[in-house]
Amino acid sequence: xxxxxxxxxxxxxxxxxxxxxxxxxxxxxxxxxxxxxxxxxxxxxxxxxxxxxxxxxxxxxxxxxxxxxxxxxxxxxxxxxxxxxxxxxxxxxxxxxxxxxxxxxxxxxxxxxxxxxxxxxxxxxxxxxxxxxxxxxxxxxxxxxxxxxxxxxxxxxxxxxxxxxxxxxxxxxxxxxxxxxxxxxxxxxxxxxxxxxxxxxxxxxxxxxxxxxxxxxxxxxxxxxxxxxxxxxxxxxxxxxxxxxxxxxxxxxxxxxxxxxxxxxxxxxxxxxxxxxxxxxxxxxxxxxxxxxxxxxxxxxxxxxxxxxxxxxxxxxxxxxxxxxxxxxxxxxxx
Amino acid sequence: xxxxxxxxxxxxxxxxxxxxxxxxxxxxxxxxxxxxxxxxxxxxxxxxxxxxxxxxxxxxxxxxxxxxxxxxxxxxxxxxxxxxxxxxxxxxxxxxxxxxxxxxxxxxxxxxxxxxxxxxxxxxxxxxxxxxxxxxxxxxx
Numbered sequence: 026x027x028x029x030x031x032x033x034x035x036x037x038x039x040x041x042x043x044x045x046x047x048x049x050x051x052x053x054x055x056x057x058x059x060x061x062x063x064x065x066x067x068x069x070x071x072x073x074x075x076x077x078x079x080x081x082x083x084x085x086x087x088x089x090x091x092x093x094x095x096x097x098x099x100x101x102x103x104x105x106x107x108x109x110x111x112x113x114x115x116x117x118x119x120x121x122x123x124x125x126x127x128x129x130x131x132x133x134x135x136x137x138x139x140x141x142x143x144x145x146x147x148x149x150x151x152x153x154x155x156x157x158x159x160x161x162x163x164x165x166x167x168x169x170x171x172x173x174x175x176x177x178x179x180x181x182x183x184x185x186x187x188x189x190x191x192x193x194x195x196x197x198x199x200x201x202x203x204x205x206x207x208x209x210x211x212x213x214x215x216x217x218x219x220x221x222x223x224x225x226x227x228x229x230x231x232x233x234x235x236x237x238x239x240x241x242x243x244x245x246x247x248x249x250x251x252x253x254x255x256x257x258x259x260x261x262x263x264x265x266x267x268x269x270x271x272x273x274x275x276x277x278x279x280x281x282x283x284x285x286x287x288x289x290x291x292x293x294x295x296x297x298x299x300x301x302x303x304x305x306x307x308x309x310x311x312x313x314x315x316x317x318x319x320x321x322x323x324x325x326x327x328x329x330x331x332x333x334x335x336x337x338x339x340x341x342x343x344x345x346x347x348x349x350x351x352x353x354x355x356x357x358x359x360x
Numbered sequence: 361x362x363x364x365x366x367x368x369x370x371x372x373x374x375x376x377x378x379x380x381x382x383x384x385x386x387x388x389x390x391x392x393x394x395x396x397x398x399x400x401x402x403x404x405x406x407x408x409x410x411x412x413x414x415x416x417x418x419x420x421x422x423x424x425x426x427x428x429x430x431x432x433x434x435x436x437x438x439x440x441x442x443x444x445x446x447x448x449x450x451x452x453x454x455x456x457x458x459x460x461x462x463x464x465x466x467x468x469x470x471x472x473x474x475x476x477x478x479x480x481x482x483x484x485x486x487x488x489x490x491x492x493x494x495x496x497x498x499x500x501x
Contacts, residue, residue: 070456071425071432106487113486130485135459146487158462159454171488174495185488204490216489261495311499342497354495 042198042245043228043271047085055086059093067139067152074159084162085193091156092225095149096206101216102143103209105134109145110185117183143216146171146203150187153202163192167199169238174261174354184239191226197245198226201236204264223267223296230272234259265350271296271327273353282358285338288320289357291331291345295324303348304331310339335359405446406467410474412439412455419457419478427452427464447471459483 058077065073077094078087109130116123138144138152150166157164171186188201205224209216229245237256238244244251260279272294283289301324306317319331335341338359345352412422418439425432426445435441443453451467453474460478 067458068421069423069432069434070458071423071454072430075425075430101487101489103489106489109485109487127485131459131480131483134485139458144487145485145489147483147485148487151481151483152458155456155458155462159456166483168484168486171490173488173491174493175491176488183486184484185486187486203487208492209489263492264490265492307494309496311497340497340499342495344494351492351494356497 041229042196042226044226045271046194046196046198047226050083050085052086052089055081055089056093058090059097062094063098067142070156071159074156077156078160087160088157088162088164088191088193089225091160091162092153092200092202092205095153095156095202096220097218098142099138099149099152099202099206100141100143100218101149101203101206101209102137102145103216105137105143105145113183147187149202149206150189153189153200157191165190167236167238167240167243169236169240169243170256171201171204172235172237172256172259172261174263186236188236190243190245193226199229199232199236199243199245200225200227201232208264221264221267223264223269227267228271231262231267231270234273235262261354263351263353265347266352269296269299269347269350269352270294276355279354280356280358282360283335285359286334286336289333289335291319291329291333293329293352295327295329299324299329299347303346304329305346306333307344307346309342309344404469405448406469406471407446408443408453408467408471408474410441410443410476411435412441412457412476412478414460414478414480419460422455422457422460422478425454425456427454 058081062073062076065076067073073094074091077090081087081090112126112130113123116126134144134148138148144152147166147168154164154166166187167190168184168187170184176185186203188199188203190197190199192198201224205221207217207219233244233246233251233256237253255277258278258280260273260276262273266273270293274292274294275290281289301322304319304322306319308315308317319333321332323330335357341357341359343355343357345354412419412435418435418437420435420437420439422435422439422441423432424435424441424443426443426447431445433441433444447453447467449467449469453465453467455463455465455476455478457478460480463476463478465474465476
């Protein structure tokens with residue numbers, strides 16, 4: 026009887042799929058495998074997968090080795106992205122032209138992936154899926170909307186991003202190999218490898234804030250409804266949010282209106298121990314950027330809570346930082 | 361002479377009947393011995409050749425690997441290959457090529473030549489790179 030209640034408790038409070046489910050696994054052997062295959066190309070995928078995974082014991086490690094190899098060896102091609110975006114927008118309401126474009130573009134993407142190891146999101150997601158399949162792992166491509174500070178967030182563009190879902194120990198997890206691999210400079214179009222571990226088996230609660238799947242089953246939010254409008258209204262998260270946080274709880278919306286001296290509360294769940302003194306806002310009033318301390322900062326267990334009061338009217342872009350890491354952005358209209 | 365001929369024909373017919381009957385009876389025996397031959401074949405090593413193409417023609421550079429091993433071969437410019445290791449019935453060859461659907465072919469005792477048509481993966485291409493540039497509101501002032 027007691028056992029049954031205990032089981033019920035465990036099931037009911039099962040946390041969202043995330044990397045901490047694998048705290049008992051040391052990924053260093055998998056990471057080493059990815060590193061030692063650095064000079065292998067994609068022209069022999071079965072061999073690459075064999076070399077990456079054959080000596081690893083768990084599915085989680087095998088997937089890790091594949092994912093790490095992709096993130097460290099495939100470059101993001103910004104020009105591919107721009108060309109594709111232009112055409113997809115142009116043919117948005119002409120499915121025949123869109124298909125013709127996609128068929129042609131797809132061939133070019135695969136050729137580039139094979140010969141130059143350069144691609145765009147779908148190429149990343151595709152190669153992670155293909156290599157995983159060769160290792161008998163259950164991995165899928167998820168198409169949807171990715172939201173960054175540079176996407177036109179007030180417009181309903183067609184889907185613009187792809188990532189992966191992977192089933193490990195009978196549970197689905199999410200990861201984003203494109204965003205994990207690095208950041209292209211929008212001015213120079215030059216891609217820089219800069220691995221971000223936060224996108225590997227990210228907490229689904231955090232992931233949904235800037236990844237909305239076309240097929241809603243891939244939100245992996247079992248009992249909670251998270252709608253497309255919630256996603257469009259959400260704050261902007263940056264890559265470093267994923268290395269510092271497991272969840273972003275409050276404010277749920279990017280644009281906030283409030284009165285002067287009203288208290289705004291921010292709540293986050295931390296992924297690691299941080300220096301409480303390093304938490305600050307950068308507030309842009311349209312003329313100047315000011316580094317500002319929250320009125321109060323508390324860390325209780327893993328939960329970080331901040332309070333802030335605006336004492337003059339205006340319109341503010343508010344960026345949250347933990348030391349030099351840019352976490353998130355909100356706007357406040359204070360009247 | 362005539363009667364003799366008829367007798368001869370009758371004799372010949374009955375002989376043929378016996379012969380046909382005998383063949384029919386012995387046939388199952390023959391079939392059995394054939395089964396034994398097949399069973400021997402199962403243990404035999406099979407040299408596998410083949411050709412891989414898509415709807416436009418032969419595919420160069422398709423990877424063919426014996427499942428669970430490092431042993432494999434790549435198709436030549438005619439899409440053709442000869443697998444470097446003799447295979448046994450039940451072995452699985454994995455055919456993969458970037459942009460095409462992966463296929464598993466199970467080898468049976470009769471396999472000697474594999475003629476495989478691969479179809480390209482249906483993938484919608486898209487991609488937004490991430491950005492770490494701070495968001496800036498558009499202001500009218």
